[in-house]
Structures are given as C-alpha cells and as structure tokens.
Amino acid sequence: MKTFINFFLVLFVLQGFISCDKIDELTEVDFDTTINEQLNVTVQAGENMVLNETMLININNQDTEKYLNVIQNVRITSFTYRLIDFSGDSEGTIVGNFVADGVQLVDHDMIVKQIVDAGTIFEVTNVAQLNTIASKLKSGKDVLIGVEGESKCSEAMIFTMAVTIDLEVTADVL
Structure with missing residues (x-):
C-alpha cells in the first residue's frame, strides 16, 4: 500500500509539472515581424579611402512594442541586404x-554600380552570427550594423543599403 501511495504521489507531482508547462505554453504568443532599415552611404572620392558607415537596429517596432518586456525567444529566419539608389563614379x-x-x-570586393544594377541581394547565413544578433535583439539591445573597408573612386559615390x-518572436503574455 505504501508503494502505491508513493507511486500515486509521484504521478500527481509529475502531472502538476506537465500541467504547468501546458498552461505556460497557452500564455505564449508567437508572431513574425520584419526589421526594415536603410543605411545611406557616402563614399568620398580618392584612393584607399577609409569607409565606415553604420547604423543601430533594434527589435522595437509596431509588432513588438507591447511585448518588449516579455519576449522569450527571437529567431532570425532571414537576413538580407541590397544596394540601391546609386549615384557617382560608375567604376568606384x-x-x-x-x-x-x-x-x-x-x-565585399565589388564595383558598386554593377552590384546595384544587377539587383544583387546579399544574405547573412552564418547561424552562429545570426543567433548572436537574435540574442542581442531579444535582450533589448541595439545592434550596430554597417559597412567598413576601403574605397577607390574618382568622384564621390552615394548609395543606400536596404537591410x-x-x-x-515568442512572447509570454502572462
């Protein structure tokens, strides 16, 4: 009889944990959202010019604003960018x-105008890097993204990076 009572007690406790997990799952909201940002890049004329253009991104948008304090998980399903609205040295x-x-x-090792004209879309695919960015976004931190390197052009170039x-996103509403 004592074994039966112990077994019943263990079963009752396990059922309590399982029920709590199911209740917790019921209070979660899953949704998709998109961060769309544009970085305006100005490249000065000259050879071996230092290029360092950046912007801050974060998860705060119309979809997430009411869940910012209760976000449990963020996963990046796609991270792409392309160069648009080019003007300047066509050989830069x-x-x-x-x-x-x-x-x-x-x-990157590119002739900018050719990339813009071709409509090339660049994709970030490294899972570890995507997870690091997602973790920062989840915790409410800003992420500094941009382009850095050297440029060479006879006249200034201006273009936009559309990210x-x-x-x-998973948020726990209770």
Whole structure:
C-alpha cells in the first residue's frame, strides 16, 4: 500500500509539472515581424579611402512594442541586404565587410554600380552570427550594423543599403 501511495504521489507531482508547462505554453504568443532599415552611404572620392558607415537596429517596432518586456525567444529566419539608389563614379570600388557589432558577416570586393544594377541581394547565413544578433535583439539591445573597408573612386559615390531582417518572436503574455 505504501508503494502505491508513493507511486500515486509521484504521478500527481509529475502531472502538476506537465500541467504547468501546458498552461505556460497557452500564455505564449508567437508572431513574425520584419526589421526594415536603410543605411545611406557616402563614399568620398580618392584612393584607399577609409569607409565606415553604420547604423543601430533594434527589435522595437509596431509588432513588438507591447511585448518588449516579455519576449522569450527571437529567431532570425532571414537576413538580407541590397544596394540601391546609386549615384557617382560608375567604376568606384569597395573592398571591405558588412559587419554587425564589429563582427564580419559578408566580405565585399565589388564595383558598386554593377552590384546595384544587377539587383544583387546579399544574405547573412552564418547561424552562429545570426543567433548572436537574435540574442542581442531579444535582450533589448541595439545592434550596430554597417559597412567598413576601403574605397577607390574618382568622384564621390552615394548609395543606400536596404537591410531586411525577418524574425520569429515568442512572447509570454502572462
């Protein structure tokens, strides 16, 4: 009889934990959101000119604003960028990196106008880097993203980096 009571007690406690987990899952909200930002880049004329253009991104937007204090998980499902709205030296080049918080995400050695004209879309695919960025966004921190390196152009170049980050977010509303 004592074994039966102990077994029943263990079963009752396990059922309590399972029920709590199921209740917790019921209070979670899953949704998708997108961060769309544009970085205006101005490249000065000259050879071996230092290029360092950055901007801050964060998770605070219309979709997330009411959940900012209760976000449990953030996963980046896609991180892409492209160069648009080019003007300047059609032969101007950039050798450098697209970075997030100083960490290299994508290498570049390009003639900028050719990339713009081709409509090239660059994708960040390194899972460890994406997880690091997602973790910072989840904790409410800003992430500094941009382009750094050297440029060479006979006349100044101006273009825009259009950044799109698709996110899956889980928030616990209770």
